[in-house]
Amino acid sequence: MHTLAQLRSGELAGISRLDLSCGLTELPPEVFTLADSLEVLNLSGNALSSLPADLPRLHKLKVLFCAENRFTEVPEVLGDCASLSMVGFKSNQLTKLPAAALPAKLRWLILTDNELRELPGELGERPHLQKLALAGNQLSQLPDSMVQCRRLGLLRMSANRFEQIPPWLLDLPNLAWLAVGGNPWGAQRESRVLEQSALPDLDWAALQMGGLLGQGASGVIHAAHWPAGPADGRELAVKVFKGEVTSDGWPHSEWAASLAAGLHPHLISASARLTAHPLGAEGLVMPRIAPEFSTLAGPPSLSSCTRDVYPAATRIDAEVLQRMASGVVDAARHLHHQGISHGDLYAHNLLWNGKGDIWLGDFGAASLLPEQLSRAERQGYERLEVLAFGHLLEEWLSRCPDAPPVVQQLQTACVSPEPKERPLFAEVAAALGSKT
Structure with missing residues (x-):
């Protein structure tokens, strides 16, 4: 992470990526001294609600991250940024995505965890669009114009209000990674799986927690030892969910899918539900995969x-x-x-x-x-x-x-x-x- 002092002193001259998170309420004018080199601008974790009208002066800017700020709409000035192809506004308070805010070269758009109810039809007029993250909004439909998004490969539309999933999505030639859980469309089955799961419960107190094995958008995975477990099932992995919407959707949708999957020799499947976590968190217990993997x-x-x-x-x-x-x-x-x-x-x-x-x-x-x-x-x-x-x-x-x-x-x-x-x-x- 860079500092304002570094930026203002000229120490960062010629850099291609700038990361600033220091309570900003406006873009520091010194950023424009990097116009001939800056390609990635990360302003996440500030208090911004707008961007300056002369942002296109950053003529080499390709990537803009503005997660966890105070934007209520995506700034229209982005549409005038000639080289901009990746835009991220995760976890703001967005209620509006103006058509004018969509850059012509848009390739990757992240709008996760906002309050959007609709998307502009012009989104379908961005032929370079490959990756679109919409999880955790209030959307109930996609623009029909998106049938033109022939390069779209990944779409996250989980945790929204879709009663139906547009049938034309299944005909897009490059769509390979689609997430639609956590919508009314599939809510009935999710609820039934969560209510009727036959998985046993395993109490947190029965486990000896070990080191961190990994973490992702939805939770943290720790090694665990179960002293009272069967001889071949004492070494476990425990995933504790964060309980908030992620880039993929709601943790409860992941929970339901894990429960419904059952056991398979090539799946890392849940073997028990974690209960009595000291902070009340939900979690799943899985066999621990051998260390040679x-x-x-x-x-x-x-x-x-x-x-x-x-x-x-x-x-x-x-x-x-x-x-x-x-x-x-x-x-x-x-x-x-x-x-x-x-x-x-x-x-x-x-x-x-x-x-x-x-x-x-x-x-x-x-x-x-x-x-x-x-x-x-x-x-x-x-x-x-x-x-x-x-x-x-x-x-x-x-x-x-x-x-x-x-x-x-x-x-x-x-x-x-x-x-x-x-x-x-x-x-x-x-x-x-x-x-x-």
């Missing part, structure tokens, strides 16, 4: 947008690739058989050991599909995830010089721009030679 890749970067970032040295041989692919497909097929769309089928949600063994986790973006959906609609949601799997295969094939032609052909089929031409997971499993 690690996350396959990192999440998307500002430049990669919707695609994960792998360590440069990652290499995968053909046999390992096929085992990994079969494991992911088996897990995804199981979820859709249970009426669950994972919504986040990414390498950064996979644990691997380099030998082909794989675990899929993180139900933060998962959606419980209502029972009344038609067979064609269910297959539509499945084919979105087949596209996500196709992207995984593409990433793995680029790191596997000896992959068999059949896998190359399968990857091509999975990423067909015509969703109805993609195979279902049962067909993918057959092509991979899966036994399940």
